[in-house]
Amino acid sequence: MLKDLKEQVYQANMALPDYGLVVFTWGNVSGIDREKELIVIKPSGVDYKDLTPDKMVVVDFDGKIVEGDLKPSSDTATHIELYKHFKDIKGVVHTHSPWAVSFAQAGIDIPAAGTTHADYFYGDIPVTRPMKKDEIETEYEKQTGTVIIETFEERQINPNDMPGVLVNDHGPFTWGSSPDNAVHNSVVLEQVAEMTYHGMQLNREGVRMDQHLLDKHFLRKHGKDAYYGQK
Amino acid sequence: MLKDLKEQVYQANMALPDYGLVVFTWGNVSGIDREKELIVIKPSGVDYKDLTPDKMVVVDFDGKIVEGDLKPSSDTATHIELYKHFKDIKGVVHTHSPWAVSFAQAGIDIPAAGTTHADYFYGDIPVTRPMKKDEIETEYEKQTGTVIIETFEERQINPNDMPGVLVNDHGPFTWGSSPDNAVHNSVVLEQVAEMTYHGMQLNREGVRMDQHLLDKHFLRKHGKDAYYGQK
Amino acid sequence: MLKDLKEQVYQANMALPDYGLVVFTWGNVSGIDREKELIVIKPSGVDYKDLTPDKMVVVDFDGKIVEGDLKPSSDTATHIELYKHFKDIKGVVHTHSPWAVSFAQAGIDIPAAGTTHADYFYGDIPVTRPMKKDEIETEYEKQTGTVIIETFEERQINPNDMPGVLVNDHGPFTWGSSPDNAVHNSVVLEQVAEMTYHGMQLNREGVRMDQHLLDKHFLRKHGKDAYYGQK
Amino acid sequence: MLKDLKEQVYQANMALPDYGLVVFTWGNVSGIDREKELIVIKPSGVDYKDLTPDKMVVVDFDGKIVEGDLKPSSDTATHIELYKHFKDIKGVVHTHSPWAVSFAQAGIDIPAAGTTHADYFYGDIPVTRPMKKDEIETEYEKQTGTVIIETFEERQINPNDMPGVLVNDHGPFTWGSSPDNAVHNSVVLEQVAEMTYHGMQLNREGVRMDQHLLDKHFLRKHGKDAYYGQK
Secondary structure, three states: OOHHHHHHHHHHHHHHHHOOOOOOOOEEEEEEEOOOOEEEEOEOOOOHHHOOHHHOEEEEOOOOEEEOOOOEOOOHHHHHHHHHHOOOOOEEEEEOOHHHHHHHHHOOOEOOOOHHHHOOOOOOEOEOOOOOHHHHHOOHHHHHHHHHHHHHHHOOOOOOOOOEEEEOOOEEEEEEOOHHHHHHHHHHHHHHHHHHHHHHHHOHHHOOOOHHHHHHHHHHHOOOOOOOOOO | OOHHHHHHHHHHHHHHHHOOOOOOOOEEEEEEEOOOOEEEEOEOOOOHHHOOHHHOEEEEOOOOEEEOOOOEOOOHHHHHHHHHHOOOOOEEEEEOOHHHHHHHHHOOOEOOOOHHHHOOOOOOEOEOOOOOHHHHHOOHHHHHHHHHHHHHHHOOOOOOOOOEEEEOOOEEEEEEOOHHHHHHHHHHHHHHHHHHHHHHHHOHHHOOOOHHHHHHHHHHHOOOOOOOOOO | OOHHHHHHHHHHHHHHHHOOOOOOOOEEEEEEEOOOOEEEEOEOOOOHHHOOHHHOEEEEOOOOEEEOOOOEOOOHHHHHHHHHHOOOOOEEEEEOOHHHHHHHHHOOOEOOOOHHHHOOOOOOEOEOOOOOHHHHHOOHHHHHHHHHHHHHHHOOOOOOOOOEEEEOOOEEEEEEOOHHHHHHHHHHHHHHHHHHHHHHHHOHHHOOOOHHHHHHHHHHHOOOOOOOOOO | OOHHHHHHHHHHHHHHHHOOOOOOOOEEEEEEEOOOOEEEEOEOOOOHHHOOHHHOEEEEOOOOEEEOOOOEOOOHHHHHHHHHHOOOOOEEEEEOOHHHHHHHHHOOOEOOOOHHHHOOOOOOEOEOOOOOHHHHHOOHHHHHHHHHHHHHHHOOOOOOOOOEEEEOOOEEEEEEOOHHHHHHHHHHHHHHHHHHHHHHHHOHHHOOOOHHHHHHHHHHHOOOOOOOOOO
């Protein structure tokens, strides 16, 4: 079942090492069939070189395995929470990419500092609050999703305009209109983290960009008046 | 038309990912036929792997497409402004190369700190002032060119001696005697930004080089008494 | 003798340049046959490209060569001390990987700053005290092992929960359940050092993670209740 | 003439881009025949991909071309000064490798911070004083050599124990027992600069290593009691 989606999710997973976003098995990509409410995700702890489309695992919104011989990614419950609450997204990526993790470990947002950022992320990329002891001890992976959603609600951020987050002392999750698009956003987030880190070392107080430049660049590529690219 | 120039511009665009200056489609190179006043430029948002010389777009000084089935780079109006005002240049490059962007986002010049810099850039590499709301909202890409030219005029910098600039909170533009030479200057600017960043972390106040060393190195490679290289 | 172990140790040594952990001959891996109390280790100062499984050297717990035509790694005595005192380990790696060395040269622990760290290292990765003049002048390499063991004893760290250490002003040693697993831990240590370095520049006081998050991640992958990976 | 030495110098030049020490033509290696007092050096401004052993230029101690159709490296006069005054060296390398240049531009020594450094460089790697206006304007490249030699004399450093230097606001020169060995030292200097830079950001005052550890490591690999490597 879901042969096409498995292929897409497989290709998107394989792109992670190609883009230098993961070492070993430190990353996972999923995709969703919104009609069937079924999620296809990488199996847990399997080397990228041993992956095949057939090894992708299909789970439902309760995390139950619907198809597949392997255990799904240990982060599956986080993916499910994101799909449940961010209704438009169709792909989710989690990595430990080093620049994004540096901000996550520092516990600070990546400030919107320039047009590269603004082309994809409409505002500062938020870091979640530290998780509480009981959140960590009970249903940790699900609670990781809950704290992401709480962050977006409390700060009134639209996940369609902000396709990524930093989980405190952990690392980035990104999402998008497809598994491939979610990987794309993961690459951008890593680049932006690297450039903004260095800008902050040069001029900590001066890196934040003006709001009208942020508006211009985000809306040049997104929304009804977008004019970047072909057609 | 302009078959040779299209080939040059194509090759120069393809060099950007080879030198590690771009990810995805974040860069563009153009060249100009000064007699015909026609500019050849990369199409907008097309992957480097899908480029061919035939896909290059030809535009005139008004930005009108003279030849080509695709939309030209969204930065075309900036390129045109540079060609109009910097009369000697024959190639222009724009990238989001990470070290140069770090300075652009910090909003500070790259100080002339050593002989690598002085071999190519005769003084601090300038960063433009932040653009104003109305400049961003109306003819943004053209105004980006205007603010570059304003920077060179107000600071009395000769663009032939300073083949690059940082657009505030955005990234670098470089130029040169050909599309290939403009790419060369883009590589140098990125290297110089990396080295000077680290020098500034070691000794912020002490990185600026002496004027006579700057003179020596720039003039050793440029102008009538140059003696670097063959003949 | 020990044909399988030689092959394992050879493969683990060859992985060091593949992972970018060494330049020239700056690294060595060993493995142990616990029953025979024999150690297989890389020969001293031999280029990786010239290594073969046959060139691995077999030594006993006194450092005496039991088999092999070449001198063993100059760090052999350190490896032996680690095997003698850390009874469960079966592989040891030493490198001069740059991020780990940066912390070793700064003489500071790598603080447990996030889940990547916590998945492998149960607490701050310790740096040893500087060695004393007489320790350096007499049996230096053996004393290097002694000071590592002293660090673990004084700070009451279990080497099974902390598979690595930074030798002050020198570099990292890691270990594990096999030569390959020790290399794996060396890769992780280098990644963690890189990410935590950058986190510390962003927020020096704020990088240390909460204890319950550290517990969660370490125990999710280690010990009787581990649930990461396949079975 | 000097066919073997040309081959050695050619190979050593080609190693520079392989080790990532140069971009474009920013580096040169020479070798010397001490009996004939003839120096073989890279031609000026020629791309590495166009080099052949035959294109190497032979010059004497006055800088006169003894053989070769191309102009020698613009840095030839510096190489000659080093060979004249440092009697034991047989190869010289100049690069603009980024980490070494960062220290050169900051105008500070690379402090001896750990055993990687101590294995090759017996003390802090010195930076020269800034050159004076008249030194730069008259016989600049020769004076660059003079200021290096002055640095070693005034600070009483033995060039056989310290095979490299940073020219202020310029970059590194290294040397050694052969062209290949000089390249080796250039690779090490770059690695050491990178690691010590990061150590200094973590603990500026605490990076300098103890003298007895420096003695131990340098003498373990150099001099009559060396015991590292085979034989």
